[in-house]
Amino acid sequence: MNLVNPDYVEYQITPAHCRRIAERTRKTSGVQIDVTKTDFIRLRLSQRLRSLGLKDFDAYLDRLDNDTTGVETRLLTEALATHTTDFFRESHQYDWLAREGLGLLKKDGIGSRHPLVVWSAACSTGAELWSAAMMLAESEEYMTVPGRVRLLGSDLSKAILRKAAAATYTEEEISGLSAERRMRFLLRSKKLRDKSGRPYYRVEPELRSIARFLQANLLDTAPLRSETMDIVFLRNVLIYFDRETQDRVLTNVASLIRPGGILLTGHAEPVKNRSDLKTVSPSIYRKI
Ligand SMILES: C[S@@+](CC[C@H](N)C(=O)[O-])C[C@H]1O[C@@H](n2cnc3c(N)ncnc32)[C@H](O)[C@@H]1O
Structure with missing residues:
Protein backbone atom coordinates (compact mmCIF):
# COMPACT_ATOMS: atom_id res chain seq x y z
CA MET A 1 0.00 0.00 0.00
CA ALA A 81 3.93 23.96 -17.87
CA THR A 82 5.15 27.55 -18.07
CA HIS A 83 2.30 30.05 -18.27
CA THR A 84 4.27 33.29 -18.54
CA THR A 85 2.27 35.85 -20.49
CA ASP A 86 1.41 39.53 -20.53
CA PHE A 87 -1.02 42.05 -21.96
CA PHE A 88 0.23 43.43 -25.29
CA ARG A 89 3.30 41.19 -25.19
CA GLU A 90 5.29 41.80 -28.41
CA SER A 91 3.15 44.89 -28.97
CA HIS A 92 4.47 45.49 -32.52
CA GLN A 93 2.24 42.61 -33.66
CA TYR A 94 -0.93 44.27 -32.32
CA ASP A 95 0.23 47.56 -33.92
CA TRP A 96 0.69 45.77 -37.26
CA LEU A 97 -2.76 44.19 -37.02
CA ALA A 98 -4.40 47.56 -36.33
CA ARG A 99 -2.36 49.35 -39.03
CA GLU A 100 -2.38 46.73 -41.81
CA GLY A 101 -3.65 43.28 -40.87
CA LEU A 102 -7.29 44.18 -40.28
CA GLY A 103 -7.39 46.10 -43.58
CA LEU A 104 -6.09 43.01 -45.44
CA LEU A 105 -8.81 40.86 -43.89
CA LYS A 106 -11.47 43.47 -44.56
CA LYS A 107 -10.76 43.26 -48.31
CA ASP A 108 -11.85 39.59 -48.09
CA GLY A 109 -15.09 40.55 -46.35
CA ILE A 110 -13.88 39.39 -42.93
CA GLY A 111 -15.80 41.22 -40.22
CA SER A 112 -18.68 42.01 -42.62
CA ARG A 113 -19.67 39.10 -44.91
CA HIS A 114 -17.93 36.63 -42.56
CA PRO A 115 -17.38 37.06 -38.83
CA LEU A 116 -13.82 37.78 -37.80
CA VAL A 117 -12.55 34.87 -35.70
CA VAL A 118 -9.52 35.45 -33.45
CA TRP A 119 -7.87 32.44 -31.81
CA SER A 120 -5.29 32.51 -29.05
CA ALA A 121 -4.02 28.95 -29.44
CA ALA A 122 -2.06 28.60 -26.17
CA CYS A 123 -3.80 31.38 -24.33
CA SER A 124 -2.52 30.83 -20.77
CA THR A 125 -4.27 33.37 -18.48
CA GLY A 126 -6.02 35.07 -21.41
CA ALA A 127 -3.93 38.26 -21.53
CA GLU A 128 -3.17 37.67 -25.22
CA LEU A 129 -6.81 37.22 -26.25
CA TRP A 130 -8.03 40.17 -24.18
CA SER A 131 -5.29 42.33 -25.70
CA ALA A 132 -6.56 41.37 -29.17
CA ALA A 133 -10.10 42.24 -28.07
CA MET A 134 -8.93 45.65 -26.88
CA MET A 135 -7.06 46.29 -30.12
CA LEU A 136 -10.22 45.42 -32.09
CA ALA A 137 -12.40 47.65 -29.93
CA GLU A 138 -9.96 50.51 -30.51
CA SER A 139 -10.07 50.05 -34.28
CA GLU A 140 -12.84 52.00 -35.99
CA GLU A 141 -13.82 49.26 -38.36
CA TYR A 142 -13.99 46.20 -36.18
CA MET A 143 -15.93 47.21 -33.17
CA THR A 144 -16.67 44.28 -30.94
CA VAL A 145 -20.21 43.86 -32.20
CA PRO A 146 -21.55 40.42 -31.32
CA GLY A 147 -21.80 38.37 -34.51
CA ARG A 148 -19.09 40.35 -36.31
CA VAL A 149 -16.25 39.20 -34.09
CA ARG A 150 -15.65 35.94 -32.23
CA LEU A 151 -12.79 35.41 -29.79
CA LEU A 152 -11.56 31.95 -28.91
CA GLY A 153 -8.93 31.06 -26.32
CA SER A 154 -7.64 27.52 -25.88
CA ASP A 155 -4.96 25.88 -23.81
CA LEU A 156 -3.99 22.44 -22.60
CA SER A 157 -4.41 23.43 -18.97
CA LYS A 158 -7.93 23.49 -17.54
CA ALA A 159 -6.77 25.35 -14.44
CA ILE A 160 -5.31 28.21 -16.48
CA LEU A 161 -8.42 28.37 -18.67
CA ARG A 162 -10.57 28.99 -15.60
CA LYS A 163 -8.44 32.03 -14.87
CA ALA A 164 -8.60 33.21 -18.50
CA ALA A 165 -12.40 32.97 -18.53
CA ALA A 166 -12.73 34.73 -15.17
CA ALA A 167 -10.71 37.58 -16.76
CA THR A 168 -9.72 38.86 -13.32
CA TYR A 169 -6.17 40.12 -12.74
CA THR A 170 -3.94 41.67 -10.13
CA GLU A 171 -2.33 45.08 -10.56
CA GLU A 172 0.95 43.32 -11.34
CA GLU A 173 -0.64 41.20 -14.08
CA ILE A 174 -2.04 44.26 -15.87
CA SER A 175 1.27 46.16 -15.83
CA GLY A 176 1.33 45.90 -19.66
CA LEU A 177 -1.84 48.01 -19.95
CA SER A 178 -1.74 51.78 -20.33
CA ALA A 179 -3.82 53.99 -18.02
CA GLU A 180 -6.22 54.69 -20.94
CA ARG A 181 -6.78 51.00 -21.59
CA ARG A 182 -7.32 50.28 -17.90
CA MET A 183 -9.94 53.02 -17.76
CA ARG A 184 -11.70 51.88 -20.89
CA PHE A 185 -11.58 48.10 -20.68
CA LEU A 186 -11.26 47.10 -17.01
CA LEU A 187 -13.54 47.25 -14.01
CA ARG A 188 -11.85 47.76 -10.66
CA SER A 189 -13.14 45.44 -7.95
CA LYS A 190 -14.57 47.22 -4.92
CA LYS A 191 -14.19 44.15 -2.70
CA LEU A 192 -11.53 41.76 -4.00
CA ARG A 193 -7.99 42.52 -2.82
CA ASP A 194 -4.64 40.77 -3.51
CA LYS A 195 -2.15 39.88 -0.74
CA SER A 196 -0.78 43.43 -0.71
CA GLY A 197 -4.26 44.90 -0.35
CA ARG A 198 -4.44 46.13 -3.94
CA PRO A 199 -7.65 45.71 -5.92
CA TYR A 200 -8.30 43.15 -8.63
CA TYR A 201 -9.34 44.22 -12.13
CA ARG A 202 -11.77 42.49 -14.45
CA VAL A 203 -12.18 42.77 -18.21
CA GLU A 204 -15.43 44.60 -18.92
CA PRO A 205 -18.56 42.57 -19.86
CA GLU A 206 -18.86 43.68 -23.51
CA LEU A 207 -15.51 42.09 -24.37
CA ARG A 208 -16.22 39.06 -22.22
CA SER A 209 -19.51 38.49 -24.06
CA ILE A 210 -17.76 37.75 -27.38
CA ALA A 211 -15.09 35.41 -25.97
CA ARG A 212 -15.10 31.73 -25.16
CA PHE A 213 -12.44 29.40 -23.85
CA LEU A 214 -11.97 25.70 -24.33
CA GLN A 215 -9.42 23.05 -23.59
CA ALA A 216 -7.52 21.89 -26.67
CA ASN A 217 -4.23 20.10 -27.18
CA LEU A 218 -2.27 21.50 -30.14
CA LEU A 219 -1.13 17.95 -30.94
CA ASP A 220 -4.73 17.13 -31.88
CA THR A 221 -6.85 20.05 -33.05
CA ALA A 222 -9.68 17.88 -34.42
CA PRO A 223 -12.16 19.24 -31.80
CA LEU A 224 -11.65 22.72 -33.33
CA ARG A 225 -12.32 21.72 -36.93
CA SER A 226 -15.72 23.40 -37.05
CA GLU A 227 -14.00 26.81 -36.74
CA THR A 228 -12.22 28.78 -39.47
CA MET A 229 -9.76 31.23 -37.96
CA ASP A 230 -8.77 34.63 -39.35
CA ILE A 231 -6.17 35.75 -36.81
CA VAL A 232 -4.22 33.16 -34.83
CA PHE A 233 -1.81 33.81 -31.99
CA LEU A 234 0.53 30.81 -31.65
CA ARG A 235 3.14 32.44 -29.49
CA ASN A 236 5.68 31.21 -26.98
CA VAL A 237 4.58 27.61 -27.13
CA LEU A 238 6.43 26.23 -30.19
CA ILE A 239 9.70 26.85 -28.32
CA TYR A 240 8.81 24.04 -25.90
CA PHE A 241 8.46 21.48 -28.73
CA ASP A 242 11.06 19.56 -30.73
CA ARG A 243 11.37 20.25 -34.47
CA GLU A 244 9.07 17.40 -35.51
CA THR A 245 6.35 18.46 -33.05
CA GLN A 246 6.67 22.10 -34.16
CA ASP A 247 5.95 21.00 -37.75
CA ARG A 248 3.03 18.85 -36.65
CA VAL A 249 1.50 21.68 -34.59
CA LEU A 250 2.02 24.23 -37.40
CA THR A 251 0.26 21.87 -39.83
CA ASN A 252 -2.64 21.42 -37.39
CA VAL A 253 -2.96 25.15 -36.76
CA ALA A 254 -2.50 26.26 -40.37
CA SER A 255 -5.21 23.83 -41.50
CA LEU A 256 -7.71 25.79 -39.37
CA ILE A 257 -6.81 29.21 -40.84
CA ARG A 258 -8.83 30.71 -43.70
CA PRO A 259 -6.71 31.38 -46.83
CA GLY A 260 -5.41 34.92 -46.39
CA GLY A 261 -5.73 34.63 -42.60
CA ILE A 262 -2.94 35.73 -40.30
CA LEU A 263 -0.64 33.69 -38.04
CA LEU A 264 1.48 35.33 -35.34
CA THR A 265 4.30 33.48 -33.61
CA GLY A 266 6.74 34.48 -30.86
CA HIS A 267 9.91 36.32 -31.92
CA ALA A 268 12.02 33.25 -31.06
CA GLU A 269 9.78 30.97 -33.14
CA PRO A 270 10.56 31.54 -36.82
CA VAL A 271 8.50 29.50 -39.27
CA LYS A 272 10.54 28.23 -42.22
CA ASN A 273 10.04 26.22 -45.39
CA ARG A 274 6.28 25.91 -45.34
CA SER A 275 4.15 25.72 -48.46
CA ASP A 276 0.99 26.70 -46.54
CA LEU A 277 2.32 29.94 -44.98
CA LYS A 278 3.82 33.09 -46.52
CA THR A 279 6.10 35.36 -44.47
CA VAL A 280 4.94 38.97 -44.07
CA SER A 281 7.72 39.78 -41.63
CA PRO A 282 9.53 37.73 -38.97
CA SER A 283 6.79 36.31 -36.68
CA ILE A 284 3.90 37.42 -38.96
CA TYR A 285 2.58 35.04 -41.66
CA ARG A 286 -0.40 34.66 -43.97
CA LYS A 287 -2.10 31.42 -44.91
CA ILE A 288 -1.75 30.61 -48.60
C1 LIG B 1 4.33 30.52 -22.12
S1 LIG B 1 2.62 30.30 -22.28
C2 LIG B 1 2.29 31.34 -23.69
C3 LIG B 1 1.09 32.24 -23.46
C4 LIG B 1 0.80 33.23 -24.59
N1 LIG B 1 0.60 32.55 -25.85
C5 LIG B 1 1.88 34.27 -24.73
O1 LIG B 1 2.67 34.21 -25.67
O2 LIG B 1 1.95 35.16 -23.87
C6 LIG B 1 2.55 28.66 -22.97
C7 LIG B 1 1.17 28.01 -22.85
O3 LIG B 1 1.12 26.89 -23.74
C8 LIG B 1 0.31 25.91 -23.15
N2 LIG B 1 0.60 24.63 -23.81
C9 LIG B 1 1.73 23.86 -23.69
N3 LIG B 1 1.61 22.77 -24.46
C10 LIG B 1 0.42 22.83 -25.07
C11 LIG B 1 -0.27 21.98 -25.99
N4 LIG B 1 0.26 20.83 -26.43
N5 LIG B 1 -1.52 22.35 -26.40
C12 LIG B 1 -2.07 23.51 -25.95
N6 LIG B 1 -1.46 24.35 -25.08
C13 LIG B 1 -0.24 24.02 -24.66
C14 LIG B 1 0.68 25.96 -21.67
O4 LIG B 1 -0.33 25.38 -20.86
C15 LIG B 1 0.86 27.48 -21.46
O5 LIG B 1 -0.31 28.07 -20.95
Missing part, protein backbone atom coordinates in the same frame (compact mmCIF):
# COMPACT_ATOMS: atom_id res chain seq x y z
CA ASN A 2 1.49 3.34 -1.06
CA LEU A 3 -0.66 5.62 1.04
CA VAL A 4 0.90 7.61 3.88
CA ASN A 5 -0.41 10.40 6.02
CA PRO A 6 2.41 12.90 6.16
CA ASP A 7 2.18 16.46 7.41
CA TYR A 8 5.12 17.14 5.21
CA VAL A 9 7.26 14.82 3.09
CA GLU A 10 10.49 15.86 1.42
CA TYR A 11 10.30 13.63 -1.65
CA GLN A 12 13.44 12.17 -3.22
CA ILE A 13 13.63 12.17 -6.99
CA THR A 14 16.16 10.36 -9.18
CA PRO A 15 17.32 11.04 -12.78
CA ALA A 16 15.37 7.92 -13.83
CA HIS A 17 12.14 9.38 -12.35
CA CYS A 18 12.80 12.65 -14.19
CA ARG A 19 13.37 10.86 -17.49
CA ARG A 20 10.09 8.95 -17.19
CA ILE A 21 8.18 12.09 -16.22
CA ALA A 22 9.71 14.07 -19.09
CA GLU A 23 8.90 11.31 -21.56
CA ARG A 24 5.27 11.23 -20.47
CA THR A 25 4.97 15.02 -20.70
CA ARG A 26 6.54 15.03 -24.17
CA LYS A 27 4.21 12.31 -25.44
CA THR A 28 1.01 13.93 -24.19
CA SER A 29 1.68 17.65 -24.73
CA GLY A 30 4.81 17.85 -26.90
CA VAL A 31 6.45 19.94 -24.17
CA GLN A 32 10.10 19.03 -23.56
CA ILE A 33 11.25 19.18 -19.97
CA ASP A 34 14.94 19.54 -19.16
CA VAL A 35 15.58 16.32 -17.23
CA THR A 36 18.62 17.81 -15.50
CA LYS A 37 16.33 20.23 -13.63
CA THR A 38 15.55 17.69 -10.95
CA ASP A 39 14.75 20.27 -8.26
CA PHE A 40 12.32 22.06 -10.55
CA ILE A 41 10.50 18.77 -11.33
CA ARG A 42 10.49 17.68 -7.68
CA LEU A 43 9.18 21.01 -6.39
CA ARG A 44 6.50 21.38 -9.05
CA LEU A 45 5.16 17.85 -8.43
CA SER A 46 5.59 17.41 -4.67
CA GLN A 47 2.28 19.10 -3.92
CA ARG A 48 0.48 16.60 -6.15
CA LEU A 49 2.15 13.65 -4.38
CA ARG A 50 1.11 15.13 -1.04
CA SER A 51 -2.49 15.63 -2.20
CA LEU A 52 -2.62 12.01 -3.33
CA GLY A 53 -1.04 10.83 -0.04
CA LEU A 54 1.73 9.02 -1.91
CA LYS A 55 4.95 7.95 -0.26
CA ASP A 56 7.38 8.48 -3.15
CA PHE A 57 7.89 9.14 -6.87
CA ASP A 58 7.73 5.40 -7.65
CA ALA A 59 4.17 5.38 -6.35
CA TYR A 60 3.42 8.50 -8.38
CA LEU A 61 4.77 6.94 -11.58
CA ASP A 62 2.62 3.85 -10.89
CA ARG A 63 -0.37 6.19 -10.66
CA LEU A 64 0.53 7.69 -13.99
CA ASP A 65 0.97 4.26 -15.59
CA ASN A 66 -2.52 3.31 -14.42
CA ASP A 67 -4.14 6.61 -15.39
CA THR A 68 -7.06 5.35 -17.48
CA THR A 69 -8.96 8.67 -17.48
CA GLY A 70 -6.03 10.88 -18.47
CA VAL A 71 -6.73 13.24 -15.54
CA GLU A 72 -3.51 12.50 -13.65
CA THR A 73 -1.44 12.97 -16.80
CA ARG A 74 -3.16 16.29 -17.50
CA LEU A 75 -2.42 17.46 -13.95
CA LEU A 76 1.21 16.44 -14.46
CA THR A 77 1.58 18.55 -17.61
CA GLU A 78 -0.28 21.44 -15.96
CA ALA A 79 2.13 21.35 -13.02
CA LEU A 80 5.18 21.45 -15.28
Whole structure:
Protein backbone atom coordinates (compact mmCIF):
# COMPACT_ATOMS: atom_id res chain seq x y z
CA MET A 1 0.00 0.00 0.00
CA ASN A 2 1.49 3.34 -1.06
CA LEU A 3 -0.66 5.62 1.04
CA VAL A 4 0.90 7.61 3.88
CA ASN A 5 -0.41 10.40 6.02
CA PRO A 6 2.41 12.90 6.16
CA ASP A 7 2.18 16.46 7.41
CA TYR A 8 5.12 17.14 5.21
CA VAL A 9 7.26 14.82 3.09
CA GLU A 10 10.49 15.86 1.42
CA TYR A 11 10.30 13.63 -1.65
CA GLN A 12 13.44 12.17 -3.22
CA ILE A 13 13.63 12.17 -6.99
CA THR A 14 16.16 10.36 -9.18
CA PRO A 15 17.32 11.04 -12.78
CA ALA A 16 15.37 7.92 -13.83
CA HIS A 17 12.14 9.38 -12.35
CA CYS A 18 12.80 12.65 -14.19
CA ARG A 19 13.37 10.86 -17.49
CA ARG A 20 10.09 8.95 -17.19
CA ILE A 21 8.18 12.09 -16.22
CA ALA A 22 9.71 14.07 -19.09
CA GLU A 23 8.90 11.31 -21.56
CA ARG A 24 5.27 11.23 -20.47
CA THR A 25 4.97 15.02 -20.70
CA ARG A 26 6.54 15.03 -24.17
CA LYS A 27 4.21 12.31 -25.44
CA THR A 28 1.01 13.93 -24.19
CA SER A 29 1.68 17.65 -24.73
CA GLY A 30 4.81 17.85 -26.90
CA VAL A 31 6.45 19.94 -24.17
CA GLN A 32 10.10 19.03 -23.56
CA ILE A 33 11.25 19.18 -19.97
CA ASP A 34 14.94 19.54 -19.16
CA VAL A 35 15.58 16.32 -17.23
CA THR A 36 18.62 17.81 -15.50
CA LYS A 37 16.33 20.23 -13.63
CA THR A 38 15.55 17.69 -10.95
CA ASP A 39 14.75 20.27 -8.26
CA PHE A 40 12.32 22.06 -10.55
CA ILE A 41 10.50 18.77 -11.33
CA ARG A 42 10.49 17.68 -7.68
CA LEU A 43 9.18 21.01 -6.39
CA ARG A 44 6.50 21.38 -9.05
CA LEU A 45 5.16 17.85 -8.43
CA SER A 46 5.59 17.41 -4.67
CA GLN A 47 2.28 19.10 -3.92
CA ARG A 48 0.48 16.60 -6.15
CA LEU A 49 2.15 13.65 -4.38
CA ARG A 50 1.11 15.13 -1.04
CA SER A 51 -2.49 15.63 -2.20
CA LEU A 52 -2.62 12.01 -3.33
CA GLY A 53 -1.04 10.83 -0.04
CA LEU A 54 1.73 9.02 -1.91
CA LYS A 55 4.95 7.95 -0.26
CA ASP A 56 7.38 8.48 -3.15
CA PHE A 57 7.89 9.14 -6.87
CA ASP A 58 7.73 5.40 -7.65
CA ALA A 59 4.17 5.38 -6.35
CA TYR A 60 3.42 8.50 -8.38
CA LEU A 61 4.77 6.94 -11.58
CA ASP A 62 2.62 3.85 -10.89
CA ARG A 63 -0.37 6.19 -10.66
CA LEU A 64 0.53 7.69 -13.99
CA ASP A 65 0.97 4.26 -15.59
CA ASN A 66 -2.52 3.31 -14.42
CA ASP A 67 -4.14 6.61 -15.39
CA THR A 68 -7.06 5.35 -17.48
CA THR A 69 -8.96 8.67 -17.48
CA GLY A 70 -6.03 10.88 -18.47
CA VAL A 71 -6.73 13.24 -15.54
CA GLU A 72 -3.51 12.50 -13.65
CA THR A 73 -1.44 12.97 -16.80
CA ARG A 74 -3.16 16.29 -17.50
CA LEU A 75 -2.42 17.46 -13.95
CA LEU A 76 1.21 16.44 -14.46
CA THR A 77 1.58 18.55 -17.61
CA GLU A 78 -0.28 21.44 -15.96
CA ALA A 79 2.13 21.35 -13.02
CA LEU A 80 5.18 21.45 -15.28
CA ALA A 81 3.93 23.96 -17.87
CA THR A 82 5.15 27.55 -18.07
CA HIS A 83 2.30 30.05 -18.27
CA THR A 84 4.27 33.29 -18.54
CA THR A 85 2.27 35.85 -20.49
CA ASP A 86 1.41 39.53 -20.53
CA PHE A 87 -1.02 42.05 -21.96
CA PHE A 88 0.23 43.43 -25.29
CA ARG A 89 3.30 41.19 -25.19
CA GLU A 90 5.29 41.80 -28.41
CA SER A 91 3.15 44.89 -28.97
CA HIS A 92 4.47 45.49 -32.52
CA GLN A 93 2.24 42.61 -33.66
CA TYR A 94 -0.93 44.27 -32.32
CA ASP A 95 0.23 47.56 -33.92
CA TRP A 96 0.69 45.77 -37.26
CA LEU A 97 -2.76 44.19 -37.02
CA ALA A 98 -4.40 47.56 -36.33
CA ARG A 99 -2.36 49.35 -39.03
CA GLU A 100 -2.38 46.73 -41.81
CA GLY A 101 -3.65 43.28 -40.87
CA LEU A 102 -7.29 44.18 -40.28
CA GLY A 103 -7.39 46.10 -43.58
CA LEU A 104 -6.09 43.01 -45.44
CA LEU A 105 -8.81 40.86 -43.89
CA LYS A 106 -11.47 43.47 -44.56
CA LYS A 107 -10.76 43.26 -48.31
CA ASP A 108 -11.85 39.59 -48.09
CA GLY A 109 -15.09 40.55 -46.35
CA ILE A 110 -13.88 39.39 -42.93
CA GLY A 111 -15.80 41.22 -40.22
CA SER A 112 -18.68 42.01 -42.62
CA ARG A 113 -19.67 39.10 -44.91
CA HIS A 114 -17.93 36.63 -42.56
CA PRO A 115 -17.38 37.06 -38.83
CA LEU A 116 -13.82 37.78 -37.80
CA VAL A 117 -12.55 34.87 -35.70
CA VAL A 118 -9.52 35.45 -33.45
CA TRP A 119 -7.87 32.44 -31.81
CA SER A 120 -5.29 32.51 -29.05
CA ALA A 121 -4.02 28.95 -29.44
CA ALA A 122 -2.06 28.60 -26.17
CA CYS A 123 -3.80 31.38 -24.33
CA SER A 124 -2.52 30.83 -20.77
CA THR A 125 -4.27 33.37 -18.48
CA GLY A 126 -6.02 35.07 -21.41
CA ALA A 127 -3.93 38.26 -21.53
CA GLU A 128 -3.17 37.67 -25.22
CA LEU A 129 -6.81 37.22 -26.25
CA TRP A 130 -8.03 40.17 -24.18
CA SER A 131 -5.29 42.33 -25.70
CA ALA A 132 -6.56 41.37 -29.17
CA ALA A 133 -10.10 42.24 -28.07
CA MET A 134 -8.93 45.65 -26.88
CA MET A 135 -7.06 46.29 -30.12
CA LEU A 136 -10.22 45.42 -32.09
CA ALA A 137 -12.40 47.65 -29.93
CA GLU A 138 -9.96 50.51 -30.51
CA SER A 139 -10.07 50.05 -34.28
CA GLU A 140 -12.84 52.00 -35.99
CA GLU A 141 -13.82 49.26 -38.36
CA TYR A 142 -13.99 46.20 -36.18
CA MET A 143 -15.93 47.21 -33.17
CA THR A 144 -16.67 44.28 -30.94
CA VAL A 145 -20.21 43.86 -32.20
CA PRO A 146 -21.55 40.42 -31.32
CA GLY A 147 -21.80 38.37 -34.51
CA ARG A 148 -19.09 40.35 -36.31
CA VAL A 149 -16.25 39.20 -34.09
CA ARG A 150 -15.65 35.94 -32.23
CA LEU A 151 -12.79 35.41 -29.79
CA LEU A 152 -11.56 31.95 -28.91
CA GLY A 153 -8.93 31.06 -26.32
CA SER A 154 -7.64 27.52 -25.88
CA ASP A 155 -4.96 25.88 -23.81
CA LEU A 156 -3.99 22.44 -22.60
CA SER A 157 -4.41 23.43 -18.97
CA LYS A 158 -7.93 23.49 -17.54
CA ALA A 159 -6.77 25.35 -14.44
CA ILE A 160 -5.31 28.21 -16.48
CA LEU A 161 -8.42 28.37 -18.67
CA ARG A 162 -10.57 28.99 -15.60
CA LYS A 163 -8.44 32.03 -14.87
CA ALA A 164 -8.60 33.21 -18.50
CA ALA A 165 -12.40 32.97 -18.53
CA ALA A 166 -12.73 34.73 -15.17
CA ALA A 167 -10.71 37.58 -16.76
CA THR A 168 -9.72 38.86 -13.32
CA TYR A 169 -6.17 40.12 -12.74
CA THR A 170 -3.94 41.67 -10.13
CA GLU A 171 -2.33 45.08 -10.56
CA GLU A 172 0.95 43.32 -11.34
CA GLU A 173 -0.64 41.20 -14.08
CA ILE A 174 -2.04 44.26 -15.87
CA SER A 175 1.27 46.16 -15.83
CA GLY A 176 1.33 45.90 -19.66
CA LEU A 177 -1.84 48.01 -19.95
CA SER A 178 -1.74 51.78 -20.33
CA ALA A 179 -3.82 53.99 -18.02
CA GLU A 180 -6.22 54.69 -20.94
CA ARG A 181 -6.78 51.00 -21.59
CA ARG A 182 -7.32 50.28 -17.90
CA MET A 183 -9.94 53.02 -17.76
CA ARG A 184 -11.70 51.88 -20.89
CA PHE A 185 -11.58 48.10 -20.68
CA LEU A 186 -11.26 47.10 -17.01
CA LEU A 187 -13.54 47.25 -14.01
CA ARG A 188 -11.85 47.76 -10.66
CA SER A 189 -13.14 45.44 -7.95
CA LYS A 190 -14.57 47.22 -4.92
CA LYS A 191 -14.19 44.15 -2.70
CA LEU A 192 -11.53 41.76 -4.00
CA ARG A 193 -7.99 42.52 -2.82
CA ASP A 194 -4.64 40.77 -3.51
CA LYS A 195 -2.15 39.88 -0.74
CA SER A 196 -0.78 43.43 -0.71
CA GLY A 197 -4.26 44.90 -0.35
CA ARG A 198 -4.44 46.13 -3.94
CA PRO A 199 -7.65 45.71 -5.92
CA TYR A 200 -8.30 43.15 -8.63
CA TYR A 201 -9.34 44.22 -12.13
CA ARG A 202 -11.77 42.49 -14.45
CA VAL A 203 -12.18 42.77 -18.21
CA GLU A 204 -15.43 44.60 -18.92
CA PRO A 205 -18.56 42.57 -19.86
CA GLU A 206 -18.86 43.68 -23.51
CA LEU A 207 -15.51 42.09 -24.37
CA ARG A 208 -16.22 39.06 -22.22
CA SER A 209 -19.51 38.49 -24.06
CA ILE A 210 -17.76 37.75 -27.38
CA ALA A 211 -15.09 35.41 -25.97
CA ARG A 212 -15.10 31.73 -25.16
CA PHE A 213 -12.44 29.40 -23.85
CA LEU A 214 -11.97 25.70 -24.33
CA GLN A 215 -9.42 23.05 -23.59
CA ALA A 216 -7.52 21.89 -26.67
CA ASN A 217 -4.23 20.10 -27.18
CA LEU A 218 -2.27 21.50 -30.14
CA LEU A 219 -1.13 17.95 -30.94
CA ASP A 220 -4.73 17.13 -31.88
CA THR A 221 -6.85 20.05 -33.05
CA ALA A 222 -9.68 17.88 -34.42
CA PRO A 223 -12.16 19.24 -31.80
CA LEU A 224 -11.65 22.72 -33.33
CA ARG A 225 -12.32 21.72 -36.93
CA SER A 226 -15.72 23.40 -37.05
CA GLU A 227 -14.00 26.81 -36.74
CA THR A 228 -12.22 28.78 -39.47
CA MET A 229 -9.76 31.23 -37.96
CA ASP A 230 -8.77 34.63 -39.35
CA ILE A 231 -6.17 35.75 -36.81
CA VAL A 232 -4.22 33.16 -34.83
CA PHE A 233 -1.81 33.81 -31.99
CA LEU A 234 0.53 30.81 -31.65
CA ARG A 235 3.14 32.44 -29.49
CA ASN A 236 5.68 31.21 -26.98
CA VAL A 237 4.58 27.61 -27.13
CA LEU A 238 6.43 26.23 -30.19
CA ILE A 239 9.70 26.85 -28.32
CA TYR A 240 8.81 24.04 -25.90
CA PHE A 241 8.46 21.48 -28.73
CA ASP A 242 11.06 19.56 -30.73
CA ARG A 243 11.37 20.25 -34.47
CA GLU A 244 9.07 17.40 -35.51
CA THR A 245 6.35 18.46 -33.05
CA GLN A 246 6.67 22.10 -34.16
CA ASP A 247 5.95 21.00 -37.75
CA ARG A 248 3.03 18.85 -36.65
CA VAL A 249 1.50 21.68 -34.59
CA LEU A 250 2.02 24.23 -37.40
CA THR A 251 0.26 21.87 -39.83
CA ASN A 252 -2.64 21.42 -37.39
CA VAL A 253 -2.96 25.15 -36.76
CA ALA A 254 -2.50 26.26 -40.37
CA SER A 255 -5.21 23.83 -41.50
CA LEU A 256 -7.71 25.79 -39.37
CA ILE A 257 -6.81 29.21 -40.84
CA ARG A 258 -8.83 30.71 -43.70
CA PRO A 259 -6.71 31.38 -46.83
CA GLY A 260 -5.41 34.92 -46.39
CA GLY A 261 -5.73 34.63 -42.60
CA ILE A 262 -2.94 35.73 -40.30
CA LEU A 263 -0.64 33.69 -38.04
CA LEU A 264 1.48 35.33 -35.34
CA THR A 265 4.30 33.48 -33.61
CA GLY A 266 6.74 34.48 -30.86
CA HIS A 267 9.91 36.32 -31.92
CA ALA A 268 12.02 33.25 -31.06
CA GLU A 269 9.78 30.97 -33.14
CA PRO A 270 10.56 31.54 -36.82
CA VAL A 271 8.50 29.50 -39.27
CA LYS A 272 10.54 28.23 -42.22
CA ASN A 273 10.04 26.22 -45.39
CA ARG A 274 6.28 25.91 -45.34
CA SER A 275 4.15 25.72 -48.46
CA ASP A 276 0.99 26.70 -46.54
CA LEU A 277 2.32 29.94 -44.98
CA LYS A 278 3.82 33.09 -46.52
CA THR A 279 6.10 35.36 -44.47
CA VAL A 280 4.94 38.97 -44.07
CA SER A 281 7.72 39.78 -41.63
CA PRO A 282 9.53 37.73 -38.97
CA SER A 283 6.79 36.31 -36.68
CA ILE A 284 3.90 37.42 -38.96
CA TYR A 285 2.58 35.04 -41.66
CA ARG A 286 -0.40 34.66 -43.97
CA LYS A 287 -2.10 31.42 -44.91
CA ILE A 288 -1.75 30.61 -48.60
C1 LIG B 1 4.33 30.52 -22.12
S1 LIG B 1 2.62 30.30 -22.28
C2 LIG B 1 2.29 31.34 -23.69
C3 LIG B 1 1.09 32.24 -23.46
C4 LIG B 1 0.80 33.23 -24.59
N1 LIG B 1 0.60 32.55 -25.85
C5 LIG B 1 1.88 34.27 -24.73
O1 LIG B 1 2.67 34.21 -25.67
O2 LIG B 1 1.95 35.16 -23.87
C6 LIG B 1 2.55 28.66 -22.97
C7 LIG B 1 1.17 28.01 -22.85
O3 LIG B 1 1.12 26.89 -23.74
C8 LIG B 1 0.31 25.91 -23.15
N2 LIG B 1 0.60 24.63 -23.81
C9 LIG B 1 1.73 23.86 -23.69
N3 LIG B 1 1.61 22.77 -24.46
C10 LIG B 1 0.42 22.83 -25.07
C11 LIG B 1 -0.27 21.98 -25.99
N4 LIG B 1 0.26 20.83 -26.43
N5 LIG B 1 -1.52 22.35 -26.40
C12 LIG B 1 -2.07 23.51 -25.95
N6 LIG B 1 -1.46 24.35 -25.08
C13 LIG B 1 -0.24 24.02 -24.66
C14 LIG B 1 0.68 25.96 -21.67
O4 LIG B 1 -0.33 25.38 -20.86
C15 LIG B 1 0.86 27.48 -21.46
O5 LIG B 1 -0.31 28.07 -20.95
